[in-house]
Amino acid sequence: MIDNAIRGMEFDEYLDTIRRFTDDELIPGEREMVRLGHVPEPLVRRMAELGLFGITLPRGHGGLGWTVEQQVRLTFEFTRASVVYRSRFSTTIGLVSQAVATFGTDVQRERYLTAMANGDCVAAFALTEAAAGTDATAVRTTARRSGDGYVLNGSKRFITNGAWADVLMVFAVTDESNGALSAFLVDRTAPGVTTRLPEQMNGHAEGPIAEIVFDNVRVERDAVLGGTEGSGLRQAMRGINHARTHVAATAVGQAARLLDEASTHATRRHQFGQAIAEFGAVQSMLGRSYAELEAGRALVLDCAREFDLAGPPKERISAAKLYCTEMASEVADRAVQVLGGEGIVGDSPVPRMWRDVRALRIYEGASQLHERNLARALPALLASK
Ligand SMILES: Cc1cc2nc3c(=O)[nH]c(=O)nc-3n(C[C@H](O)[C@H](O)[C@H](O)COP(=O)(O)OP(=O)(O)OC[C@H]3O[C@@H](n4cnc5c(N)ncnc54)[C@H](O)[C@@H]3O)c2cc1C
Structure with a gap:
């Protein structure tokens, strides 16, 4: 349940609250999360009280009603901590709630949205299957009409929060x-x-992704999103475009933290009688990383502003998602290099984050899919400038 004090905050005060939560609780809590192998429940409750499950939903549906630009600025902050924290609420706030808010029937909105915003209803988005990865049109799970409802058969894989979500x-x-x-x-x-x-x-x-099997699962007719069959892909894309924007912002948050870790290490670590930060080759890695990080941040913010003005800017989102996730991987790789052996051995967050950011280039559309989409749209994109 979102705290009343949180509901009364202006955006800048809220942003500052989330910044402090990240520095005081999320980042220091990473070690314990790694030890447990999952996000501790008390921390999930803190996320809910602080409204992180509600940042994308309008106030009328129990959320905090922030704009996409504001959501992105919040994401820059809380994703300086492990991406796994974000994953715990990302499928609820992006992929699923955005589709329900846009396409759901009044009954579905009433039933799910306030509960989602409060963190009382965790949602997972179950699209990917063994034969349907990048090609979502190859889904084989079936829903056959039976009596007043449907019977579902098939299986999904790689589903974030799939094992503990309330609704799929x-x-x-x-x-x-x-x-x-x-x-x-x-x-x-x-x-x-x-x-x-x-x-x-x-x-x-610490956020393992689930396989889900549906074996003659009966659902009522009113379980169909929006009450009409056949619009699944269009409905999925609403949540996916939103999630891609957030993943781009996540990559920026991760890169900022990685660069901070690398820069701190480079100042403290001495070789050949001086801090390694004094070596031109190390400065090159750090300086280049900063420039790329800021380019990514500007691209995501620009994209979010367009989103607020006119709905999801599909190609701009692809560009931001592609650039920022590739950038975060580059920055992570350089951070490991700056740490030397400590980037491979020991409990520095850098190698864990290096592994984490790798997945950002695969989910919400592999980089090559975005390259393909942008290349196809290029004549129109260039003509519009
Ligand atoms: C951590 C994590 C969380 C995830 N969470 C979810 C979730 O919550 N819900 C969900 O439904 N799915 C989820 N996924 C699945 C994710 O969306 C898929 O992994 C992704 O769509 C790629 O599908 P695939 O893994 O089957 O790879 P494939 O489709 O087999 O692609 C493999 C590679 O082939 C290349 N390729 C494929 N198609 C093209 C193309 N058209 N043009 C050029 N190159 C291409 C790319 O290099 C791609 O990386 C998650 C995955 C991960 C890793």
């Missing part, structure tokens, strides 16, 4: 003649739903 937004084929998808809001504890976590994760280790 499941994409399934409702028209097998043309493969048209529909989105369903499914109770994760419904009979026939089973989840399994992987034994190993390469990055995001």
Whole structure:
């Protein structure tokens, strides 16, 4: 439940609160999270009290009503801490709640949105399957009409929060003649739903992504998002464009922290009688990283402003997501280099973050998908400038 004091704050005061939460609780809590292998529940409750589950939803639906630009500025702050914290609420605030807010029926909005904003209803977005990764149109999970509702069969993989979410937004084929998808809001504890976590994760280790099997799962007719079949892909894209913008901002937050860690190390570590920060080669890595970080930050902010003015700017979002996630990986790689052996051995956050940021180039559209989308749109993009 969001604290009343939080609801009364102007944006700058709220931003400062989240900055302090990041510095005082999230970053110091990383060690304990790594030891436990998951985000501790008391910290999830703190995130909910501070409104992090509600930053994207309008006040009328129980959220804090921040603009996309404000959401992005908040994301720059809390993603200086582990990306896994963000993952704990990202699927609720972005992928799922945005689709419900935009396309849901009045009953669906009433049922889910305030609970999501308060952190009382965690949502997962279940699109990816073994045969349907980058190509979301290859989904094989089916939802066949049966009596007053549907029966779902199939399986999903790589689903963030899939093992502990309260509600799953499941994409399934409702028209097998043309493969048209529909989105369903499914109770994760419904009979026939089973989840399994992987034994190993390469990055995001404290937020393992789930496989979900649907074995003759019965859902009512009113579980179809918006009440009409066949609009699943369009509905998915609403949440995906929002999430891509946030992932770009996440990459900026991660790169800022990595650069801070690398720069601090370079000042403290001495070799050949001087701080390694004095070596031109190290300065080159740090200076270049800063320039790229700030270019990424400016691109995301610009993109967020356009989003607020006229809805999701698809290609600009692709450019921001592509540039910022590749940039964060470069910065992470340089940070490991600056740390030397301590970037490989020991408990510095840098190697953990190096593994974490790698995934940002894969989820919410692999870099190559964005390159392809931008290349295809290039003539129109260039003509519009
Ligand atoms: C940490 C994490 C969290 C995730 N969370 C979720 C979630 O909550 N919900 C969900 O539904 N999914 C989730 N995913 C899945 C994610 O969206 C997919 O991994 C992603 O879409 C890529 O699909 P794939 O892994 O099957 O790779 P593939 O589609 O097999 O692609 C592999 C590679 O092939 C190349 N490639 C593929 N298609 C093209 C193309 N058209 N043009 C050029 N190159 C191409 C790219 O280099 C790509 O990296 C998550 C994944 C990770 C790693």
